[in-house]
Amino acid sequence: MPRTTPLMIYIVPGKCDFCGCCVGVCPEDAIELLESEIKIIDERCTNCRKCVWACPWEVLEFHKEGIGQLPKEVSLPQALPPSF
Ligand code: SF4
Ligand code: SF4
Numbered sequence: 001m002p003r004t005t006p007l008m009i010y011i012v013p014g015k016c017d018f019c020g021c022c023v024g025v026c027p028e029d030a031i032e033l034l035e036s037e038i039k040i041i042d043e044r045c046t047n048c049r050k051c052v053w054a055c056p057w058e059v060l061e062f063h064k065e066g067i068g069q070l071p072k073e074v075s076l077p078q079a080l081p082p083s084f
Helices: 021-023 050-054
Strands: 009-011 031-033 038-040 060-062
Touching: 009 038, 021 031, 021 050, 050 060
Parallel strands: none
Antiparallel strands: 009 060, 031 038
16 A cells, blocks of 8 residues: 655665665565665655664664655755765
């Protein structure tokens, strides 16, 4: 069933170590783990939070107001300083 709420899972830029724990627990197969990037497939995610609880590095955050409501300086990766 399609989700009627906004996407509530935010990926904190630059923190993921690509361990794959979140991918393993997602019941909707909504997390795409690439070589140097992680993505949530918006249409599939149900905001169940299992990935948030599974991540050992607190990369994934739950925001009940929806990630579209986050301040732009937080939600835009390019606003962060380069990691290296
Ligand atoms: S909130 Fe649930 S459905 Fe969405 S990506 Fe995380 S584990 Fe998958
Ligand atoms: S569990 Fe956390 S650190 Fe591991 S791949 Fe997922 S988001 Fe990245």
